[in-house]
Amino acid sequence: MSLSLSIVVPFFNEEETIEKLHEKIVAAVAPTGCPFEVIYVNDGSTDLGPIKAQKLVGSSALASLINFRTNFGKAAALSAGFRRARGDIVITMDADLQDDPMEIPRFLEQIHSGIDVVSGWKQKRHDPLGKTLPSKLFNAVVGRVFGLRLHDYNCGFKAYRRSALAHLNLYGELHRFTPALLHSLGFQVSEIPVTHHPRTHGQSKYGWSRLIKGMIDLFTVLLSTRFRMRxxxxxxxxxxxxxxxxxxxxxxxxxxxxxxxxxxxxxxxxxxxxxxxxxxxxxxxxxxxxxxxxxxRPQEDEKYLVESEYGSSGELMSQPLQTNQHDATTTAQTPPQPAGRRSA
Missing domain, CATH: 1.20.58 (Methane Monooxygenase Hydroxylase; Chain G, domain 1)
Structure with a gap:
């Protein structure tokens, strides 16, 4: 029986949060009665996070783990998680415990109401100005360019219908543009306020440098959406x-x-x-x-390498995921092309 929900969690050097996060996810989703899986994607961590995640996968039938050989970035990690996901609904969230898993049922309600993409809005943020100011500028520019006014494009807490994900090809910093990319294809996008907790472990990986990269990738998104045919x-x-x-x-x-x-x-x-x-x-x-x-010629996809992939029972899979969309050998089930919008 196919799963109804897949939760994709990319992480990089988050050894202190992985186990707590999994407990919170199970506590939030289990009462809904929705069958689910949690896919952790280790984006080349150099701490004990991958070891803790592997132990977690070995003790939980709900979890699986993908290990990258080195740090390929969040977009690549999300792509690998999407290809491994089997649920009709896919939720992404960060591993630093700033996203509250108790918000997951609210995302599911939005998807069940007919929305294709639901983006979280950290209405009350607990981040330093060096992170919030670049984010506000980025959101204002992207919203004006694409005509999709969201308060928080940068929020990693999002929910998607599987049929929408089938049309995404993520690389670079394009994961921050997923609402705009899917909106340009005609999918319905909405936004909900979510609880945002202060970071208590590790360090933020975002700031002004990410703003510069994001603005550069804005031209890529424009070329691949509004101007892709011209x-x-x-x-x-x-x-x-x-x-x-x-x-x-x-x-x-x-x-x-x-x-x-x-x-x-x-x-x-x-x-x-x-x-x-x-x-x-x-x-x-x-x-x-x-x-x-x-x-x-068609645009070539960015490649990424996976060092190992662990199934839901914790065993090492014989053929780990190696690349993204078009040049791949994988044991993960590839999502079928949708014949139209499906209800979750």
Whole structure:
């Protein structure tokens, strides 16, 4: 019998929280009567977290473990967990105990009501300003670009229908854009406030550096969603105004030269006009190259390696998961392509 719920928990150096988290998850989900599994994905931890997780898997029929050889990032860890998941509903959450498992039944209610993707909103956050300020800026920019106003894109506490996950290809920092990615495909996305606890163990892995990476990946998401069939348009939106400003500056200087209003060779506006024209035309040319690439070959998926994978009874599986979507040998069941929205 297929499971109704899969909970995917990526972790990196969280040795002090794994066991407590599992206890809280079981306590929260068991009373609902919903059959479930918990999939822990070790993203190359260097502490005792993988050992504790392996012992946990050996003692619990509800848990399984995937070990990466090294740190490949949260997106890769989530991808591996999604491919291993067997539930009709998949919930993701962080392993640092800041997400409260008691919120899981509320996510299930939203999915059962017909929503495809439910994103958590840490309405009252217990994080330092170095983490909250970049997050607010990121949420504001992404919400405006995609027209999906969520308070907290960065929250790792989310729920998905399996049919929605079948259309995700995560790498880099794209896990933070999953609501926008699925919204662009027509899936219904909602948001619910969730309890957020202060971090009591370990250190946060997020900050201003992640904001910079996220903003760079924003262009990737734009290319793969709104402009996936017309990448030249995105670069043209940037390049044409800059090119136009450059030509306008050069035209103005040309008029001054023709009417004898003085030399123009030493004017800063001349250098601005030349650089603007060069940069703008390069952006347009980049868009044309992107069109050629899109038409000639599919985008290759990022690879990740799994050192070992443990089943629900704790035994080492003979064929561990090795790569993501298209080039994989795995014992995990691959989700079928949906024929339409399914009710959970």
């Amino acid at each position: 990448p030249a348009h995105l670069f043209a939106y940037i390049g044409l105004p800059i090119t136009g400003a450059g030509f306008a500056a050069l035209a103005y200087l040309t008029v001054l030269w023709l009417v004898g209003a003085g030399p123009i060779g030493s004017r800063p506006l001349l250098f601005f006009g030349i650089m603007a024209v060069l940069f703008g035309t390069q952006m347009i040319a980049t868009g044309l190259i992107a069109e050629v690439v899109r038409a000639s």
